[in-house]
Amino acid sequence: MNITVKTGGFAQEQTDVIAIGVLENPDFYSAPLQNIEQALGGRIREVMNLGDFTGKHKTTSWLYTNGAIAAPRVLLVGLGEYHDLTAEKVREAAGNAARAIRDMGLSTAAIPIPIEATPEMIQAATEGSLLALYQFNEHKTNTDDDDKKKKLESLTFLVENEQIKATIEGAVARGKTIANGTLLARDLSNQPANYLTPTQLAEKAQTVAETAGLDCEIFDKATLEEKGFRTLLAVAQGSVEEPRFIILEYTPDGEGQDTVVLVGKGITFDTGGISLKGGGGMHEMKHDMSGAAAVIGAMQAIGQLKPNVRVIGVIAASENMPSGTAVKPGDVVTSYGGKTIEILNTDAEGRLVLADALGWAAQYNPKGVVDLATLTGAVITCLGHIAAGAMGTDEELMSKVKSAAVKTHERVWELPLWDDYDEGVKSKIADVQNIGDGGAGTIAGGAFLKKFAEGYPWVHLDIAGTAWGMKGSSYIPEGASGYGVRLLVQLVEDW
Structure with a gap:
């Protein structure tokens, strides 16, 4: 229109x-x-x-x-x-x-x-x-x-x-x-997985970069192996589709601007891997890259609005499939930053690809990192389809996220991330395990990610309840909502 x-x-x-x-x-x-x-x-x-x-x-x-x-x-x-x-x-x-x-x-x-x-x-x-x-x-x-x-x-x-x-x-x-950034995110999330593989998602990001004046770099499988993105590669090894790591960068004119990194989970289809999901509703797992879609949509808008802050969009993209080559429960992998992870459940794959992405983000010396991920079904039990669960390590950054959420009505609710929860993700044979020891599933996901978001202010948004299936608003249709685009743009503009 x-x-x-x-x-x-x-x-x-x-x-x-x-x-x-x-x-x-x-x-x-x-x-x-x-x-x-x-x-x-x-x-x-x-x-x-x-x-x-x-x-x-x-x-x-x-x-x-x-x-x-x-x-x-x-x-x-x-x-x-x-x-x-x-x-x-x-x-x-x-x-x-x-x-x-x-x-x-x-x-x-x-x-x-x-x-x-x-x-x-x-x-x-x-x-x-x-x-x-x-x-x-x-x-x-x-x-x-x-x-x-x-x-x-x-x-x-x-x-x-x-x-x-x-x-x-x-x-x-x-x-x-x-x-338009939100509509782009909806289109990406609504695409069936056979029309939006990790490679095709990277190509879409490249097109956005060209039209919005962003720099774009794509890591293919060989580059990921060379650079040591071992947890992303572990998730991808069960699929015939190769993983991709996408970096979009907006740099304003002048010098001395703060850097903000936006990280998106880009699982273009999630079967659960060897820890296979039930068949009911599995078709909705095309939406498991909604965090990545939000980052791409936000970066398109940021490139056009030109705020006075440097913004890096980082996306780890893969499928999570069961096969003879798939990662197995009990396997141990080493993340990009060097921490070892015991994989107890291959359906907790989003936090694995984010572990590498959050480790990569540290090199930018960011003043804030926000990741968006359809991470846990537990967040729907907690907050329904109304708000994203927010956890983090920095009160000032959390306050900025909350303020942006109020302005855009893309609601967030802060959940505790006390050190007490760290015990639940300790592994007996590795540095950390990828699921908790029972209960508080959403917080356990945050406690795991916290181990890889070190050295910078960080907020995690679990958008599993808001990425699709939202009801009650006249401007959000069935299917993908595009949640997070407006919030991220507001956050950056208010920076």
Whole structure:
């Protein structure tokens, strides 16, 4: 969908529908709403007095203009109570409205922007509209599918004068950039594993780097062997698909900027290996590279937004397959940093590839490292599909992550990572074992990773519950959510 900003009123706008936000408090009318109410002869107040539409958040109501204005329809969009109005409420309302307009089969819409609207709200409306309309139809061949035919092609923000137009355009541009990074992450995560191998994921990252002005380096199997990425190679050895290690780098102009490293788990399909998963729901394990997808989507946006901080995106990509060559429970491998790991469960493979990635990150002398991984089913038991589990070693970095999460509504909840939990991942025959000794599975994963995130501030986000299957938001569809892109971009921009 194309989103533009235009100076002018709504009355003569040639569009399929004028959408206008309405607060639940009937005594508050924005200037555009008052003007539409006047043009329609008081019909909005009439509908509200009847109780057919109250302005409740995420509700809509259609009105037909009968020639009173150029547009044949007006869509009333509920924003809820004034004191509850936040950027997230606007994001959800915009997403709900965009879906309603598309599902009516309409292709153009315009929104008069009240003077009270902040740039943050305009950005949120842009994000919500674009994210809500997402569909993954790449592998559908039925051209007669009604859902594929319905497409909202353009959305116009109408502003009163040229003085505020530039501000609104800037907010729209930023919203587009961040939404497009999220859509990219969704596309990557939704791809079936036979269309997105580790090699193909690396090729996608290379393309993103070329378009976003990033530096990109890819390590193939031979290079990984040469450099000593032994835990990544151990996970990959059961598959015919070779692993890849992806490095994306954004460097701002000037000198002396802090370096932040974003690390993504890139298991493009996870069978569990020799510790084979049950068949139910295994098809969803194409999403096990959602951490990698979030890092690639965030790096695309960062390259375009150009914050004043150096950002390195690091992705360890592999399949986890069972075969005669697969790593076995009880095997011991040595990580990139030199620590030995006893593999008690081959289905705890994400932390193995991250061990090498976190070890690699140390060379950048980062001021902060954040990894995202669909690491444990236990985090869903703990937090459901609402928030990611957050653990770390640095209070300041954790505070920054939490702040970014609040601003973007990509929720996180901090779990303890006390030294007491270290006992659970101690091995009898190696430095560390890859599962805990029972209970607190999500924290055990964090305790394991902590052993490899030494020498720098670090936060781990377990996104197994938020990477897909999220419900309740109008701008997050079925399948991949793209969780983490907006959070990471906000974190970097606030740095």
